[in-house]
Amino acid sequence: MSAVQAQESDLVESHEVVEVAASQRSRIVSGAVLVVVGLLCVFGFGLGSHAGYDATFHLSPPGASITVPALVAPARIVSIALGALVVAFGVWRIARGFSRRTMRWVVGVSIAAVVFSFLCWSLTGTKGTSLDLLGLLQQTIFLAVPLILGALAGVLCERSGVINVAIEGQMLGGAFAGALLGTIAHNAGVGIIAAMVAGGLIGVLLAVFAIKYVVNQVVLGVVINLLVLGLTGYVYDALMARDQNTYNTPPGLHAINIPGLADIPILGPLLFQQNAIVYAMYVLIIVIDVALFRSRWGLRTRAVGEHPKAADTVAINVRRTRFINVVVGGLVAGLGGASLTIGSALPFGKSMTNGKGFIALAAVIFGRWSPRGAVGAALLFGFADALQNVLSFIGTPVAIPSQFLSMLPYLATILAVAGLVGRVRAPAADGEPYVGR
C-alpha cells in the first residue's frame, strides 16, 4: 500500500482489509493442506494397499465375558473413502470456509480419518494381519498417563502465572525417588509418596527461584532439568546401577477392577482395569477441571495468572498463591514420574523421561491452558507413541525403519504446536514475576 493511499483511507479500515486478506490466505493454505493430505490417503494408502485384503481390528481382550465382534473393513475402499472425505473438507474450506469452531472439529475428524486409513493400509502387508485396536487404545492410555499428569502440573503452574519448563525434571525426579525409596521400603505406596515429594521439592526449588529471586522462568526450568538429570544420573551410577536388587527393583502396582464398570465392553478394559495411579489421575483431572473454573481457589489462581496487580488490589496474596500452585503442580508431576517406574514396575533408567515433560508442556499449550484440553492433547501424543510401538511390531507393507516410527510422537508434537493450534494466548501474566508483594 502506497503512502498516499494510507493517508486517504481511514486507518481502521485499512487494518480490516489486511485482516481479511490474511485470513483468506490462511484459509486457502489450510484447505490446500487438507486436499493434499486427503489425496495422499486416496492414492497412497487407498490405491497403495492390496485390493482384496480386509483390515481386521479386534476390540475385545481374549477371554472377556462379553465379547465385541471384531471390526472387519475392506482396506482399500475404506482408505479411499476416508481420503475422499478429507479432500472434500479441504475443497469446502477453500471455497466456503468453516467457522473457527467447526474448523476445530474438521481438523479432529480429518486426523482421525487419516490415521484410520493409514491403519487400514498398514494392515494389508500380509494377508490376515489383524490389529488389536483395543490393545492400541490401552497402550495409548498407558503412555498418556505421565503426559496427562505432567500436563495437569503445567496447567496448575501456568494458570497462576509461573512457566513450568521443569516438568521434565519433576517427572524424572519422581520416577527416580519412586524407584529408589519404593525398592528400599519394598512398598509401592512409599514409592508413590516419595515420588510426589520429590516432584514437590523440585517445585519448591522452582517456586523459590522464580517467585522469590525473580529468575527468568524458562531458563530456570531448563537449568533445573539439567540439575535433576545430573543428580539422578549421579546417584544412579554411584548407587543404583551397582546394586540393582537393593536399590532399583521397584514394586509394581496391581490392576484393580472396578466392580461393574470393568465388565463394560471396550470401555471396561480400557478405563476400569487400571492401577491406583491411573484412578488417582481420573480424580485429579476432574477435580482440577472443576476447581479451576468453579472454586474460589480456581478464580484466585486465574486472577493471579491473568492480572496479578488486580488480584493484589483485592487482597489476594499473589506470591503465596503462585507458590502453592507451583508446589502442588510439582506433586502432580512427581506422581506422573511414579507412573514410569512404580506404575509400570520398571527400574529407573538414566534420563528415562526422554522428553515426556516437554511433550506434556506442549500438551498444555496445545490444550490452550485448560485441563480438559491438555488431557485431550496428552491423549493424542500418547496415541502417537502407542501407534509407533504397534506399527514397529506388526510391520507395514512398505517397511518403515523403526527410527522413523520412533520420531512419530515428537513430530506430532511439533505439528500440534506449529500447525494445528495457530497462535495461542497464554495466561496474560504467564512467566512474568510479580514484585509487588
Add this chain to the structure above:
Amino acid sequence: MSDAPVAEVAASEPKHTAPSRARRTALWLRSTHPVVVTVLAFVASIIVGGILIFITDTPTRKAAKYFFSSPGDTFSRGWHAVSQAYVALFEGSIFDPHTAFHGSFWHALSPLSETLLNATPLILAGLAVGLAFRAGLFNIGAQGQLIIGAVFAGYVGFAWHLPVVLHVIVALVAGIIGGALWAGIAGWLKARTGAHEVITTIMLNYVAVALLGYLLTENGFKRSGSNQAISRIVDGNARLPKLFPAPLRVHAGLIIALLAAAGVAWLLNRSRLGFQLRAVGANQFAARTAGMDVGRNYIVSLVLSGALAGLAGCSQILGTNSSITGDIDAGIGFTAITVALLGRAQPWPTVLAGLLFGAFQAGGVTMQSRTTTPIDLVNVLQSIIVLFIAAPALIRALFRLRGAADTSGQQLAKGWNG
C-alpha cells in the same frame, strides 16, 4: 572490575579522603560483581558436590552404620572420598603429577590439552545458545543441530575425496549448513506459526537422534564390516590439524572457536544485523514499530545459532573423533546452555565459561576412571553454578553480600506470549 581505576586514583590522592586500598578491595569482594558472584557460585557448587559424594560413597555409608560408636570413621572415609574425587578432577584438567614427569615435556601439558579439547565444542555451542539468547530466543536444540552438523560434515568427510586444504573447508561448510538448516526449521516455525522454540528445538533434538540412529544402520553411511553402529572413517584430508605434537589432542577447532567468538562479538556489537537482533531480543514490539522484520530476525538468529552449533559438530567429527557414533553429541548440546548462561550470553565470557566447563569435563573423565565417583557429578556442579549465577540475590543472601537489586536476569525474561 570497574572499581579498579577508581581505586588507583584514590590511592594517589591523600589518604585521609578515601578508604584504604585494602578496605576497597574488601568492599569489592563483598559486591555483586560478576566475577565475585561466579567465584562464589563455584565455591557453593563444590560444597554441594562434596556433600553429594559424602552421602553416596559406599565406604562412608558403611562407616555411618556404626556412626555413634565411632563418628570419626564416617568423617575420615567421607573426607577421603571427597578429596580424592576433587584431586582427580584437578589432575585430569590442569596438572597431573602422576604422569607429568614420565615422558616428554608435552606429557605434562596433557591435562591442559584435554581441557582445551573439551572446551572447543562447548565454546562453539555456548556461543550458539548465547547468540540466540541475545535475539530473545532460547535455543535448547544445540544437541540436534550439533548432530545434524556432524552428520553433514562427516558425510562430506568420508564420502567425498578432495585435495588437502579444500576438503576440510568443504566439510566445515557442510557442517555449518547442516546445523543452520536444523535450527532454521525451528526459526521458520516460530516466525510463521508462533510455535515456541523451546518446544520445537527440543523435539527436533529427539528427531535428530532418531535420524542419526537410522543413518548408522544404512549402507554408505555405516562402516561396512562393523557390527557396531559406527560411521565410516573421515578422510585424513578432511581432518582438522592437531595444534601440538603427539600426546596432545587439541586441534584447530579451538582456533575456529576463538575466531567464532570474535565474529559473534563483532556481529552483536558492531554490525547492523547484530543491532537488529539485539533490538528484537530486547523488545520485539519496539523493534517491529521501528520497522524491523521480527519474524525474519527470528529465522536469521536461529540460523546463525545453528551454524555455530554445526561448527561444534564439526569440531567433534573432524577434530576430536574420526567417525560418528550415536554418542557424537556427548552431552555438549545441553552443557552449552549452562556455558551460555554462565557467560551471560556475551562472547568472550562464554569462551571463559567454556574453558571452565571444558576443564570440568576433562577432569570428570579422570575422576570417573580413578575414583568411584561417576562423571555425572560434573553435570551437577555445572547446573548448580548456573543456578546460583541466575539468582544473584541468592548469592547475596547466602554470603551476606551487599548490593542493589540486580536486574541482569530480567533481560532474558520472556513468556509464551513474547
